[in-house]
Amino acid sequence: MTTTTAPQPLAEDAVRSTLSIGERPTPVSSLSASLTFGWRALLKIKHVPEQLFDVTMFPIMFLLLFTYIFGGALAGSTGDYLQFVLPGILVMTVTMITMYTGMGLNNDITKGVFDRFRSLPIWQPSVIVGALLGDALRYSLASAIMLVLGLALGFRPKAGVVGILLAVGLLLIFCFSLSWLWTLFGLVMRKPESVMYASMMVLFPLTFMSNVLVDPETMPGWLQVAVRLNPITHLVTAIRGLMHGTATSSQIGIILLMSAVFVAVFGPLTMRRFRNLH
């Protein structure tokens, strides 16, 4: 007997008095259901704040190590390197956090709560859309942490506050779109751990084989090709440009285009898989 803290016996009458068959509130709209699931995601951040710090600690270490150890050698001074590397580390941090989307979804499925949500009279994809809304907040929080640290260390974006806001906005759009790849992973794979390993396999090479940490000009030619094809490289270029006021509309346009492609491809695949879930 483990319910020693429950002294009151369960009265059949008390249970009966809470029931009223036939009384039914009107079903909620798809927006309202999604927002409610977004609220659930906020509650999870409140109850399990560690998951936010887990993923920001690593990039913070990177930022400090790279700035102070390699900064002088790579860019002449640590201060100059920080201006270059911070937007890159910001992209790295937030794209890494996106993989929690798939893990969270997979966790819901394996634990059983997903069955409950699917048996409700709501717009079914709202579970996923709501989780993605909650994730957007997580991405914003992580961005804020990185930016505050950067500013404290001496990061001075030439485009000022507007530049930072535009950069974070673009980053959020990209990450929201990328998340649809992880939701697909989350629905296809059997265990949350497998989802994490699979996402790592994708994200690790992508974030390192890019211009996050260094200018690719010194890399061998074949690697430069790979780096130039990497979406993360384009994202970092655009974010860096927005923060320092040098971004061109084509640099931003290509990110929006890539985001649209991610959603157009992985969104329907996720939804198809979702409908045929068992």
Next chain:
Amino acid sequence: MNTVQPDLAIEASGLVKHFGDVRAVDGVDLAVRQGGVYGFLGPNGAGKTTTMRMLATLLKPDAGTARVLGHDVATHGAEVRRRVSLTGQFASVDEDLTGAENLILLARLLGRTRPESKRRAAELLDAFGLAHAAGRQVKTFSGGERRRLDIAASLVVTPDLMFLDEPTTGLDPRSRSQVWAIVRALVAEGTTVLLTTQYLDEADQLADRIAVIDNGKVIAEGTSSDLKSQVGGGTLRVRLQDPFQRAEAEQLLSAALSAPVHLEGDPTALSATVADAEQVAYALADLARSGMAVTDFALGQPSLDEVFLALTGHPAEERRDATEEDAA
């Protein structure tokens, strides 16, 4: 079976579901009347959960049709979901949230306003003896508390039909009787309950009608007494004071019970399957009249194994391959 009968909560014909090569559900027909408890009895992997998931629109049948509360599960899933609730075999609540937050979340999703949702959550937590745990994360709940919260979560809006998948598996006896009390309350208020269980005892206590499921098929259907009359009322075990009287007692009992009597490992013990309890009284009286002193006797309900042995000729065994899918 083809015409819609309005008083049926569930009517299914020829439901089939495969998982790879395994036919988890292999042609299930059902006609469940509204009101009361309908029990699915069977071992792990028999296809109970899979059948229930198809009826709750979580799984598409590979073949066959099912109507739940008059709505086709394949074409009118949304209508079905509006009027049913599901409490799965595994906790279908969010472990990271508190008890109250879980119920508020569901009330909001079902269309209640924020203040209404809070009130509803408090009301349910109170009635289910969970008021003390309202602010605790569900992962700290005991098995019994979790199960009660799980059921409360299904009653945020009272469903016309409630699916309860093995509600007492793994619970201690007190929590088990609490769950039974909840089921009785639900039925008293007019909800139809479809309950899966591995325990004949539970089906006997709660269910008005029982379908026995094995290897994805319904192998027997009827009231609890129908089934018992097919299976036999149970097993009588008798222990004599004097082991040398056992042969004589065997003859006497087999005549009185008109059933074969088994000699057990214990040299004083005998057992027999009996059809009804009344015969037992006469048989024991016969023993006493013949001067055979009985130290101990017991009349046990037939176990699930005995039910299966009687109905299928083989004991209830888990189908490993299907069990995994059943749980998925």
